[in-house]
Amino acid sequence: MLYETLKLSIRTIMRNALRSILTVLGVVIGVGAVIVMVTLGQGTTAQVTASVSSLGSNVLLVRPGQAGFGPASATADQKAFTVQDVAAVQTQVAGVITAAPLSTKSLTAIFGNLNHAMPVNGTDNRYLQAREWNVASGRIFTDADLQAGAAVCILGNTVKQALFPDSDPVGAIIRLKQISCNVIGLLETKGSSGFGPDPDDVILMPLKAVQRRIAGNQDVNQIYIAVDKSYDIADVQTSVENLLRERRGIGVADKDNFTVMNMAEIANVLTGISGVLTGLLSSVAGVSLLVGGIGIMNIMLVSVTERTREIGIRLAIGAQAYQVLMQFLVEAVVLSLFGGVLGVVLGLSLAAVGGHFLHVPFIVSPALVVIAFVFSALVGVAFGYFPARRAARLDPIEALRHE
Amino acid sequence: MQPSAPAPSSLIRFRGVTKVYGTGDATVAALKGVDFSIARGEFVAVMGPSGSGKSTAMNILGCLDTPTEGTYEFMGAGVGALDRDQQALLRRNFLGFVFQGFNLLPRTSAVENVELPLMYRGMAAAERRRLALEALAKVGLAERAHHDPNELSGGQQQRVAVARAIVTRPQVMLADEPTGNLDTATSEDVMNLLTSLNRDDGITIVMVTHEPDMAAYAERVIHFLDGHIVMGAHAAEAA
Numbered sequence: 001m002l003y004e005t006l007k008l009s010i011r012t013i014m015r016n017a018l019r020s021i022l023t024v025l026g027v028v029i030g031v032g033a034v035i036v037m038v039t040l041g042q043g044t045t046a047q048v049t050a051s052v053s054s055l056g057s058n059v060l061l062v063r064p065g066q067a068g069f070g071p072a073s074a075t076a077d078q079k080a081f082t083v084q085d086v087a088a089v090q091t092q093v094a095g096v097i098t099a100a101p102l103s104t105k106s107l108t109a110i111f112g113n114l115n116h117a118m119p120v121n122g123t124d125n126r127y128l129q130a131r132e133w134n135v136a137s138g139r140i141f142t143d144a145d146l147q148a149g150a151a152v153c154i155l156g157n158t159v160k161q162a163l164f165p166d167s168d169p170v171g172a173i174i175r176l177k178q179i180s181c182n183v184i185g186l187l188e189t190k191g192s193s194g195f196g197p198d199p200d201d202v203i204l205m206p207l208k209a210v211q212r213r214i215a216g217n218q219d220v221n222q223i224y225i226a227v228d229k230s231y232d233i234a235d236v237q238t239s240v241e242n243l244l245r246e247r248r249g250i251g252v253a254d255k256d257n258f259t260v261m262n263m264a265e266i267a268n269v270l271t272g273i274s275g276v277l278t279g280l281l282s283s284v285a286g287v288s289l290l291v292g293g294i295g296i297m298n299i300m301l302v303s304v305t306e307r308t309r310e311i312g313i314r315l316a317i318g319a320q321a322y323q324v325l326m327q328f329l330v331e332a333v334v335l336s337l338f339g340g341v342l343g344v345v346l347g348l349s350l351a352a353v354g355g356h357f358l359h360v361p362f363i364v365s366p367a368l369v370v371i372a373f374v375f376s377a378l379v380g381v382a383f384g385y386f387p388a389r390r391a392a393r394l395d396p397i398e399a400l401r402h403e
Numbered sequence: 404m405q406p407s408a409p410a411p412s413s414l415i416r417f418r419g420v421t422k423v424y425g426t427g428d429a430t431v432a433a434l435k436g437v438d439f440s441i442a443r444g445e446f447v448a449v450m451g452p453s454g455s456g457k458s459t460a461m462n463i464l465g466c467l468d469t470p471t472e473g474t475y476e477f478m479g480a481g482v483g484a485l486d487r488d489q490q491a492l493l494r495r496n497f498l499g500f501v502f503q504g505f506n507l508l509p510r511t512s513a514v515e516n517v518e519l520p521l522m523y524r525g526m527a528a529a530e531r532r533r534l535a536l537e538a539l540a541k542v543g544l545a546e547r548a549h550h551d552p553n554e555l556s557g558g559q560q561q562r563v564a565v566a567r568a569i570v571t572r573p574q575v576m577l578a579d580e581p582t583g584n585l586d587t588a589t590s591e592d593v594m595n596l597l598t599s600l601n602r603d604d605g606i607t608i609v610m611v612t613h614e615p616d617m618a619a620y621a622e623r624v625i626h627f628l629d630g631h632i633v634m635g636a637h638a639a640e641a642a
Contacts, residue, residue: 001525015510313506316467317520317567318495320488397467400506 001323002330009331012303013338020335023299026292027339027379028346031372033285035347036354038368041278043351043360048270059130060237061261062089062223062244078257080219083207085247089223093239095231100127102222103210109163109203110175116162120153120176120203122210123224130226138170138185141206145184149208154185158201179213181205237262289375292339293383300332300387311391312399325392332384333377340376344369414574414607415464416440419473420483422459433459435630436473441609443574446601448618449611451627458579460627461611465498465577466490478574495523499568499606503580505560507552513563514539514548520571538566542596558589565596569606576600578610582617594620 013020065078083101090099103122108115121127124146128134135154145152153174160169169183190199211218227236237260244258304311311324348364355362422434434456441447451457462468463475466482467490475483482493494500499520507516517535526534539548542562552560561581568576578597582590598620600606610621618624626633 001522004522004528309506310508313508314519314523315491316465316494316500316506318491318498318523318571320491320495320523322488323523397462400502 002326005327005330006334008327009334012331013335019299020338023295024292024335024339024342026288026295027336027376028292028343030285030287030289030292031340031343031376032347032350033288034282035344035368035372036351037281037285038278038365039348039351039363040355040358040360041274041281042365042368043355043363045271045274045278046363047361048274049267058227058229058233059263060225060227060233060240061263062225062240062258063261064221064258066256066259079248080217080221081223081244081258082218082220085244086220086223088243088247089225089240092243093236095228095236095239097226097228098126098130099226100124100130100224101207101220102127102224103207103215103220104222105210105214107176107203107214109159111163111169111172114163114165116159118156118159118201118203120205120210120214122205122207122214124207127204127224130224133190134188135185136188137168138183140185146206146208149206149212151179151181151209151213152184152206153181154187154204155183156187156200156202156204157189158198159203160186176203176205177214233262233264289379293336293379296332296336296339296380297383297387300328300335300384301390303331304328304387304391307391308394308399308402311394312396312402315394315396316400321392324394325388328388328391329381329384332388333380336376336380336384337373340373343376344372347372413440413476414443414445414478415609416476417460417463417473418476420460420463420470420475421472422456422463422468423471432630434463434470437630437632439625439632441575441607443607444601444605445623446598446608446621447610448621448624449609449627450613450615450618450624455627456630457611457627461577461579461609464609465500466493495520495571497574499571499573499576501561501564501568501576501578501581503583505552505557505564505584507560507563507567509553510551512549512551513544513555513566516552516563517567517570520567524571534570535566538570539563541569541600542566556589557585558592561585561589561593562596565593565600569600569604573606575607575609578608580611580613582612582614590614590617 062081064080081101086099086101089096100123105120105122106117107120108117125140128140136157138154140154141152144150153176155163155169163169163174164172169186172183173180174183175181187200187202187204205214207220225236225240227233241256241260244260245256248257250256314324314327315321352362354360417437417439420434420437421432424431424433437456437460449457449461459468463470463483466477466485469475469485469490470483473483474481477493477497482490485493500506507513508519514532514535517538518531521531521534536545536548539545542565544559544562544566547555547559547563552563555563561584565576565581568578576597581597582593585593594617597608597610601608608621610617612618
């Protein structure tokens with residue numbers, strides 16, 4: 001019986017194909033919008049999470065000044081750190097696995113007739129260790145390199161692609177500013193997540209080499225800290241802050257002149273923002289679902305009036321009220337589900353295309369698709385019930401007389 | 404007013420059936436205490452001018468309406484006070500309807516139209532199709548089973564309607580001016596079909612008609628006038 005009713009509904013809907021499509025447009029747009037919003041939202045969240053976790057989730061970044069996300073640079077009031085600060089963090093704070101100093105400059109590297117601009121990080125092997133980063137070929141720094149501040153460098157894969165598209169860079173000599181630099185290694189590819197800077201677009205040099213030969217000072221302008229997972233990262237953060245306040249001579253009443261960023265915290269904030277946006281946009285889309293439902297109710301009422309005679313015939317030959325009710329209810333649900341299917345297809349297509357242009361990964365959530373279907377079915381039931389009840393309550397005598 | 408003598412196998416019996424429409428001062432009595440009975444296997448014509456109450460009587464007979472007063476007994480049971488769903492079940496199980504305007508579902512093939520009452524009985528598709536084709540064969544439309552109503556002539560459409568009425572093997576077929584929209588030759592075809600269904604298959608038929616020619620096919624004619632039955636006579640006497 002249900003199968004018959006279903007078949008009948010599909011036939012009725014197909015008969016008025018254009019009208020049916022126009023009717024369900026509201027549901028299509030509603031469902032489509034929800035799908036686009038949520039899919040892109042989830043993609044962004046995943047991207048942010050991946051991007052942040054590529055830095056390591058158990059990581060603290062220390063920069064001079066109270067800047068948030070800006071480039072790490074030491075200005076007059078933003079006193080840089082020293083190698084001694086890094087050593088103190090490493091030895092005096094419980095829970096710190098590795099503290100690596102960074103001195104960063106943006107430079108252009110030249111090899112043959114190719115050149116490429118990227119940041120040059122002066123650091124040591126602790127940085128590789130903290131980021132769990134290995135060389136794909138060649139070698140890491142030796143103690144001698146680090147002690148002497150030798151002009152050697154390790155290339156990120158993006159730099160390798162730019163300067164050595166077809167050849168092995170290890171052993172080659174590139175020019176950085178005025179200095180010639182011996183390439184000793186090639187880093188493994190971290191992979192760009194599309195959000196934030198490309199982690200592979202970097203050249204690593206010994207800290208002393210950058211300080212003496214490029215920056216011309218003894219500054220450390222970033223400390224990269226890997227924290228033991230068994231420690232509460234917030235506690236470690238507080239300890240690092242207290243230690244640095246003391247070392248930098250900041251009074252009890254004064255503000256920090258440095259920032260300790262907790263990458264996990266940043267990830268949470270970004271994911272939270274993305275979630276709130278998704279929620280807001282989804283509720284706007286929900287309103288269009290409501291409007292779609294009203295459209296369905298409207299057309300079902302028209303349909304009941306148009307088919308009064310048919311209803312009369314059905315009642316006269318023995319259809320019970322609930323059977324007529326079911327017929328119209330099923331029709332409304334089929335109509336609305338049809339809108340849901342179109343909406344899901346449209347939404348996913350738009351999200352795929354939009355994600356491509358916005359460089360957001362396309363992540364289809366099966367739960368979302370199921371929810372979209374359930375929701376559109378519910379819209380059909382909610383807005384189809386009133387017209388269906390009207391049909392079921394028709395007086396067969398009156399209905400048969402209806403022209 | 405002479406109510407016909409109650410037959411022992413009385414299928415339908417009206418006892419003092421009154422139907423009043425409207426409320427307060429604006430009431431109109433369509434039926435004013437009507438008594439009659441119809442025996443199993445009869446072919447009865449119901450005649451009368453517009454507003455005489457014959458349509459109201461037919462609606463009550465068809466369980467589409469309920470009497471205000473009096474009782475309507477069908478197969479010996481009072482059915483005047485059934486609720487809508489019980490009425491629907493009674494129609495589905497015991498009654499077949501043929502209308503003046505055919506009332507076939509548009510854009511639905513003849514055989515599907517005939518299957519409809521069986522579908523509401525919840526019969527399996529294959530069995531339904533078999534019975535529907537059988538009924539169509541009986542009315543001489545086996546060849547046209549898969550045509551839509553708009554591809555059929557008026558007479559053919561009415562035959563499909565007759566097939567739909569008899570496919571459930573009803574106790575009684577109620578025909579409301581079945582030849583009202585048909586020309587004379589086609590009307591005769593349909594009347595011959597009804598007569599043969601009555602005679603050969605023993606289906607009780609109650610038929611409303613304006614035309615004495617059509618009433619002449621019936622065994623008995625009930626005349627309505629102003630909410631009363633004015634004469635319960637056999638067709639032979641009426642003619």
